[in-house]
Amino acid sequence: MATTDRGFTTAAFYKFLDEHKLMGSRCRSCGRLYLPPRPLCPECHSEEMEWAEMSGRGRLLAFTAVYVAPTAMLAAGYGRENPYCVGLVRLEEGPAISAQILGLDPKRPEEIEIGIPLRVAFLERGEGEARRIYLAFQPA
Amino acid sequence: MATTDRGFTTAAFYKFLDEHKLMGSRCRSCGRLYLPPRPLCPECHSEEMEWAEMSGRGRLLAFTAVYVAPTAMLAAGYGRENPYCVGLVRLEEGPAISAQILGLDPKRPEEIEIGIPLRVAFLERGEGEARRIYLAFQPA
Amino acid sequence: MKSRAKAKTKARRGLGRGVALVGAGMSKFGSFPEKAGRDLFFEAFQELRASVDKGLDPEAIEALYLGNYSSDLFEGQGHTAPIIADWLGLTPRSATRIEDACASSGVALRQGVIAIASGLYDVVLVGGVEKMTALPTERVTDVLATGGDALFEIPAGFTFPGFYAAMATAYIHRYGAPLEALMRVGIKNHEHGALNEKAQFNLTIRQIMENKLAKAKAQGRPLPSWADELEFLRDDSANPVIAWPLRLFDCSPISDGAAALLLVAEERAKEFTDEPVYIIGSGQASDGALHSRSELTSIRAAKLAAQEAYAMAGVGPQEIKLAEVHDCFTIAEIIATEDLGFFPPGEGWKAAMEGLTSLRGPKPINPSGGLKAKGHPVGASGAAQVVELWKQLRGQAGPRQVRGEPDLGLAHNVGGTGQTCVVHIFRRG
Amino acid sequence: MKSRAKAKTKARRGLGRGVALVGAGMSKFGSFPEKAGRDLFFEAFQELRASVDKGLDPEAIEALYLGNYSSDLFEGQGHTAPIIADWLGLTPRSATRIEDACASSGVALRQGVIAIASGLYDVVLVGGVEKMTALPTERVTDVLATGGDALFEIPAGFTFPGFYAAMATAYIHRYGAPLEALMRVGIKNHEHGALNEKAQFNLTIRQIMENKLAKAKAQGRPLPSWADELEFLRDDSANPVIAWPLRLFDCSPISDGAAALLLVAEERAKEFTDEPVYIIGSGQASDGALHSRSELTSIRAAKLAAQEAYAMAGVGPQEIKLAEVHDCFTIAEIIATEDLGFFPPGEGWKAAMEGLTSLRGPKPINPSGGLKAKGHPVGASGAAQVVELWKQLRGQAGPRQVRGEPDLGLAHNVGGTGQTCVVHIFRRG
Ligand SMILES: [Zn+2]
Numbered sequence A, B: 001m002a003t004t005d006r007g008f009t010t011a012a013f014y015k016f017l018d019e020h021k022l023m024g025s026r027c028r029s030c031g032r033l034y035l036p037p038r039p040l041c042p043e044c045h046s047e048e049m050e051w052a053e054m055s056g057r058g059r060l061l062a063f064t065a066v067y068v069a070p071t072a073m074l075a076a077g078y079g080r081e082n083p084y085c086v087g088l089v090r091l092e093e094g095p096a097i098s099a100q101i102l103g104l105d106p107k108r109p110e111e112i113e114i115g116i117p118l119r120v121a122f123l124e125r126g127e128g129e130a131r132r133i134y135l136a137f138q139p140a
Numbered sequence C, D: 001m002k003s004r005a006k007a008k009t010k011a012r013r014g015l016g017r018g019v020a021l022v023g024a025g026m027s028k029f030g031s032f033p034e035k036a037g038r039d040l041f042f043e044a045f046q047e048l049r050a051s052v053d054k055g056l057d058p059e060a061i062e063a064l065y066l067g068n069y070s071s072d073l074f075e076g077q078g079h080t081a082p083i084i085a086d087w088l089g090l091t092p093r094s095a096t097r098i099e100d101a102c103a104s105s106g107v108a109l110r111q112g113v114i115a116i117a118s119g120l121y122d123v124v125l126v127g128g129v130e131k132m133t134a135l136p137t138e139r140v141t142d143v144l145a146t147g148g149d150a151l152f153e154i155p156a157g158f159t160f161p162g163f164y165a166a167m168a169t170a171y172i173h174r175y176g177a178p179l180e181a182l183m184r185v186g187i188k189n190h191e192h193g194a195l196n197e198k199a200q201f202n203l204t205i206r207q208i209m210e211n212k213l214a215k216a217k218a219q220g221r222p223l224p225s226w227a228d229e230l231e232f233l234r235d236d237s238a239n240p241v242i243a244w245p246l247r248l249f250d251c252s253p254i255s256d257g258a259a260a261l262l263l264v265a266e267e268r269a270k271e272f273t274d275e276p277v278y279i280i281g282s283g284q285a286s287d288g289a290l291h292s293r294s295e296l297t298s299i300r301a302a303k304l305a306a307q308e309a310y311a312m313a314g315v316g317p318q319e320i321k322l323a324e325v326h327d328c329f330t331i332a333e334i335i336a337t338e339d340l341g342f343f344p345p346g347e348g349w350k351a352a353m354e355g356l357t358s359l360r361g362p363k364p365i366n367p368s369g370g371l372k373a374k375g376h377p378v379g380a381s382g383a384a385q386v387v388e389l390w391k392q393l394r395g396q397a398g399p400r401q402v403r404g405e406p407d408l409g410l411a412h413n414v415g416g417t418g419q420t421c422v423v424h425i426f427r428r429g
């Protein structure tokens, strides 16, 4: 299926991620850009959207270091002894998204600075059938 | 804790079941009997209830033979090859309750007759921590 | 019993102002691995937008009432109402999820009607969604069973088909109905569904049977020898028992789907269409577990909800031209047609046998194909019933259009075994 | 942006008729292994019955609106509303479950208000319940995370404390607030909770600290050496990090509990009590995922819900004498006091540091102990806030009574990270 033919579903977003592409959607009517991609523009209510690949460059908006982890992250080896960082990243194209943040020290969170430049990373988690690429960022 | 001191919770009902007692509740105000036991009488709205042990004798009101089982029953060894019967039983004291029905042939359900007399059985299912006594009935 | 009598009396009270239905849409029902709940609802909303004769500016929508049974267990998604509102670009409008098991979106409709009647809102989006097919069948069986009592019914081993199977044994025992009556409901609803391109089963049972024969022939397998649909339906391998006496074709399927309705204050209806459908009656009632009821061959909450809706609408069952009823199982449709007063108690099975409830019969029931053939994404079913009535009452139901320009339709939506029932009555504008 | 402006304008519309609160009750909050959700709600209902000055005949109740977040995932029980209605003997009245995450029972209250305003009902029971402690902590963490976006937030690794922790980093970065400001919120709410016998933590943080010291001494273990509560709260072992910068004592606990409210049409209030509390303002708004918002240091849905409620009530933030706000985390209370207009943006942390929000301060916030100390059975929290306001506005709050006979109170109930917010304003009758 050609890139531009994919419906604006959440599944399509993750298929792109598997291909190491961070794809948003752009409203053909008003030009606004959305990440995660939306099938309908909340500003002008147009349903005419097109896929738009994002640069993957952005800045850290807010973050945390998670010490009490959900079961999926426990299964991936995280937890109190091995905390991880997760944050909100504003892409240089404008939209912001949630992602795991690699390459920062979750045991010294007071040293992490909001605003630092980041670039996209494609993180593999899970085994066998559950293997999937997750969106992540790391210091640029 | 003495029998009559137990609060009218669902947990108390199952504690009694562990002791092979089928306990309902009786409204001290209007005398109505409830199984499962209720803490409040729906007819006269009194909250003055007392425990009442049921004879365990009753009749089959309705039933089914389950061939597509939920995971808990699959774990107990039931399923398409080993279906089980479940039904509604009206106790001779008046109230009716749901229970597994033992001693009937779920592979010949057309031979099961509504109205047959039943008596209570206390069925053990589950392993270790999950071991529990379940309410069941069987032909009297 | 005094409590029952009082509840009836009070139900006769009316609403502060009238409410009109001015748009409706639904997604295709079926199994769509690539679509999440929000994607399904978006599809329903797209059809809804297109259905508003004078156009819909989504800015006009003031609130969302969303019926959903268990996105928690099916999709690992709680707080579904704002998720959907956001996906449609409706934030910051209020977004409220309503859950009453399989009656979730029928009850959401009622909340939308009440909210407009209160004067708070003029334009409300109501809908329902369920994404069920991501789980394996035994887990879906578990999730549906949670519609029963987790402390006193599920431990007994009851499944959702099991509850209705037990009701079927009580009904058969009391009224002497043959199993063929159940089969006739399934055959009829598949015949209707074959005329509905949105239906999960857009095929008659005869077509399904013939497809199986053709496939066996093509593969050189020994041919089954079914003389007709009834023989097919009695065959343990073609139509396996789920919970006796209910077999596969007595049960609505596991479905993904969504449906959406646009409600507006009566006085504003003409801004949206010259052919609104008015919601003239609404009723809702509750009940306890199946074992707590004095009768197993009818659903008390359905009778009370219908009474309330008929009283509010000022019409009776004989005036209803067509109905979408909650046929989660074939026996449920037979009981529904009695509870709604279309046929006397114990006579519903005969009506099904005689074809009285088919599309061309005197009392068409489930022209959409019903939950059985159209599909049953539980939280969406109540709203999807109303999508069908919207089309039928406006004469837009195509090949399955009920004849005679029907003016009054009814929707009957049941949660669980009847712990919730909600009934609405609609009149062509 | 035009959509926002329009939504604001429309929110100014009023309700068809007035609604009074004439009774309220709650269960003890805490961990109760022997109690199911229905048992907890029964306990709340018992207190409610006793609170109705002229007595309550349950026959008078016409409908139940029940807030519940996820009995599905916590108890394996769907279709909770009729289960609860049946347990209270309220069937066949309509029973509707409302789910908007942690705002479920605040939104249920709003539906009850709307239903009475519509003219359909005169007497409505509203409440909320959650039974959380049957699951292990990591599963509770999972369930709470489903209040976020299961497709775009949870896969990133966000937990529920994690969301608010991220908001805290943004707030601290923007306004230069010290972590001590968060700690001051926790200390204050525990001080209030110590005066509330229904609270899960009926202890100040100093008492908790001293109990630990006494225990260590009794066991002959080496004594920690905390100079004061702040040192105790900065100690990694006494107050471990959950999601940095939030530690255990920044987070509301995992709780079992229920709360119930009795609403009646204004004109019937005097049948129940000579001292009703009137619900004079109601607002609700929604929003998308945290990453979609233009601001992280305030919650837009809270600001819009407050605007709607203030406009309906015809009062402003300065007139509110006390408020119960949604302090699921300490940072949430600081942001809430800004969103509600009690303090300017960026000043809420200073107010917390200066004690302005304590019971004897000029703007008492969470006299009940808040979610932090009272407990946070998520679906019950919105209704439990109103139980506190009921007591405070009637002068029945005992040792934690806000002085000066407060006449106006506000409840602020947030779902998830602010995808839902609902605000209600109450006036002493
Ligand atoms: Zn646009």
Ligand SMILES: [Zn+2]
Binding pocket: B027, B028, B029, B030, B031, B032, B041, B042, B043, B044, B045, B046
């Ligand atoms: Zn009684």
